[in-house]
Amino acid sequence: MKRAKNPWAWFRRCPWLLPALAALVTLACLPLISTTSFAVGFLDPAGTYAILALGLNLLIGGTGQFSLGHAGFFAIGAFTAGILSTNYGWPFWVVIPVAGVVAGLFGAALGLPTLRLIGPYFSMATLGFGLLTAEVLGAASWAGGRTGITLNYPQLGAYTFDEVSFFWVILGVAAVTLFLVWNLRHGATGRAFVALRESDFAARACGIHLARYRVLAFTISAVLAGIAGSLFANWNGFLDASESATSSTFGLPASVAFVAMVVVGGLDSTLGSILGAVFITAVQYWLQDRPELAEMLYGASIVIVLLGAKGGLAGLPAMVYTAWRNLRARGTGEARA
Amino acid sequence: MPEALTVRDLSLSFGGIVALESVDLSVDAGAIGGLIGPNGAGKTSLLNCICRFYQPQGGSIRLGAVDVLRCAPHQLTGHGLARTFQHTELFRAMTVLGNVLVGAHTRGRPSVFADALRLPAARRASAAQASLARGVLERLDLTALADVRAGALPLGLQKRVGLARAIASRPNLILLDEPAAGLNPSEKREMAALLLRLRDELALTLLLIDHDMDLVMGLCDQVTVLDFGRRIASGPPKTIQRDPRVIAAYLGAQYSAVSSEKGQ
Numbered sequence: 001m002k003r004a005k006n007p008w009a010w011f012r013r014c015p016w017l018l019p020a021l022a023a024l025v026t027l028a029c030l031p032l033i034s035t036t037s038f039a040v041g042f043l044d045p046a047g048t049y050a051i052l053a054l055g056l057n058l059l060i061g062g063t064g065q066f067s068l069g070h071a072g073f074f075a076i077g078a079f080t081a082g083i084l085s086t087n088y089g090w091p092f093w094v095v096i097p098v099a100g101v102v103a104g105l106f107g108a109a110l111g112l113p114t115l116r117l118i119g120p121y122f123s124m125a126t127l128g129f130g131l132l133t134a135e136v137l138g139a140a141s142w143a144g145g146r147t148g149i150t151l152n153y154p155q156l157g158a159y160t161f162d163e164v165s166f167f168w169v170i171l172g173v174a175a176v177t178l179f180l181v182w183n184l185r186h187g188a189t190g191r192a193f194v195a196l197r198e199s200d201f202a203a204r205a206c207g208i209h210l211a212r213y214r215v216l217a218f219t220i221s222a223v224l225a226g227i228a229g230s231l232f233a234n235w236n237g238f239l240d241a242s243e244s245a246t247s248s249t250f251g252l253p254a255s256v257a258f259v260a261m262v263v264v265g266g267l268d269s270t271l272g273s274i275l276g277a278v279f280i281t282a283v284q285y286w287l288q289d290r291p292e293l294a295e296m297l298y299g300a301s302i303v304i305v306l307l308g309a310k311g312g313l314a315g316l317p318a319m320v321y322t323a324w325r326n327l328r329a330r331g332t333g334e335a336r337a
Numbered sequence: 338m339p340e341a342l343t344v345r346d347l348s349l350s351f352g353g354i355v356a357l358e359s360v361d362l363s364v365d366a367g368a369i370g371g372l373i374g375p376n377g378a379g380k381t382s383l384l385n386c387i388c389r390f391y392q393p394q395g396g397s398i399r400l401g402a403v404d405v406l407r408c409a410p411h412q413l414t415g416h417g418l419a420r421t422f423q424h425t426e427l428f429r430a431m432t433v434l435g436n437v438l439v440g441a442h443t444r445g446r447p448s449v450f451a452d453a454l455r456l457p458a459a460r461r462a463s464a465a466q467a468s469l470a471r472g473v474l475e476r477l478d479l480t481a482l483a484d485v486r487a488g489a490l491p492l493g494l495q496k497r498v499g500l501a502r503a504i505a506s507r508p509n510l511i512l513l514d515e516p517a518a519g520l521n522p523s524e525k526r527e528m529a530a531l532l533l534r535l536r537d538e539l540a541l542t543l544l545l546i547d548h549d550m551d552l553v554m555g556l557c558d559q560v561t562v563l564d565f566g567r568r569i570a571s572g573p574p575k576t577i578q579r580d581p582r583v584i585a586a587y588l589g590a591q592y593s594a595v596s597s598e599k600g601q
Binding site: 183184189191192194195198203204207208209210 | 411413415426428429439442447449452454462502506
């Protein structure tokens, strides 16, 4: 194959490349002006949860299987990272993919027996898994117990990351994740996921291997939740497993917040996953002194989205445009389109 | 004529309820077979056994030389089997083109890794699938609707999209569950003409269930009649129309050749 000589040919062939690069550069500038508390409270969690939401939306939006247990995979990733870096001194760039693999193995192990479960039964099974994981971690001495696990700042050669500069790592992982998830969702694999969601009978009659694709979607979402958990361990620097079943980091409230990200961002919308993660994190950050108000707000936003704006944040521009067009049509006395 | 589909001595029951009792059925390659009978006779159950949605307790199903009962459901498209559904079962949120692309799932799909990394192999495979799907849309006169959401179409067009989705897997045999149900008379005639044309152009074998006797008797080369899970008759339409058991169980006097002769 002949290589394009002119580098601008790349931009012409991929029209998304230029805006994507611009967005990446803009986001990469944020640590330069960010304080530590803004990085810890908003930048790092938003990026981390965006990675998780991208995977979870493949599962929830793509295959239509609502998981209420992804905080479990997040916790598995976080504690894998915590234990490997503090007890064994593994560098963070090895720990992160390994945490993804470990969470992915748990995902496959849970995905296989639950693949025949549909709707509420699947949700209940994953809910049970999330609670079980949190309780086991809370009781296990190797998970830190009441003293928790304290991680060192991640190092790359002679350079030591802090909470602010670690955002660059998160951003890099998030960019790669977005690329992979976008391709999957808009390729043959994503089509198979949606086909299973819409009619599993017809999907199977079209030759789609139901077990393979259900487990695949579940495993991918578990891997990304595990990677997100390991990133969290690195920038947060501290993991506390005690009472984690009810904690908003590893417990049921976290699982619910993850679902909220996907639903509010836009079911089955790749970019919506990121918007949702950013939105929920922003609500939590600006209302950090009033956590009950934050939960109320995103609880209400789930209800609003499900009742009135199924597209979520990602569908908002189209909804506003339609409403505006209808309004204008009425204004000029034309019939509604 | 070799048989494209051979069902022998097939039995299926759910708990204590017998859905099929040693049913035999065969369709010659290139022929159109019909499957009729009253509601609850087991017609769709038989189709679901052939698709491996149901596990029969006994008997055998062969697609040409392939033993269907040794296959998993997703493997059957690879052996040339496709089907449509009574209630269309379209992927409603997807476009018409998307539905047909899922139909082409087993025809040169890229691997998950190639897909995720958007490797050249994945792009070539996607392009090939897209051209296959576009060709199917063209053949079924659906090109103008390619980007319309399938769930937004009227039933007649949805049935045609279901057929397009089945065709996209390049089948030898298509099982059609009530292709004309819910269609108006002119749509029914169109559907019948379409089925005949596709059979001839693509060298297909068809097995169809329908309650419209004009359609079944007009299209089919062989008709099998089920009643309470048992085959009560099988043969060319002319014979079936005269069979007293079929008249008693299902047809009534209206379609029976016997009664019309008596009338004269």
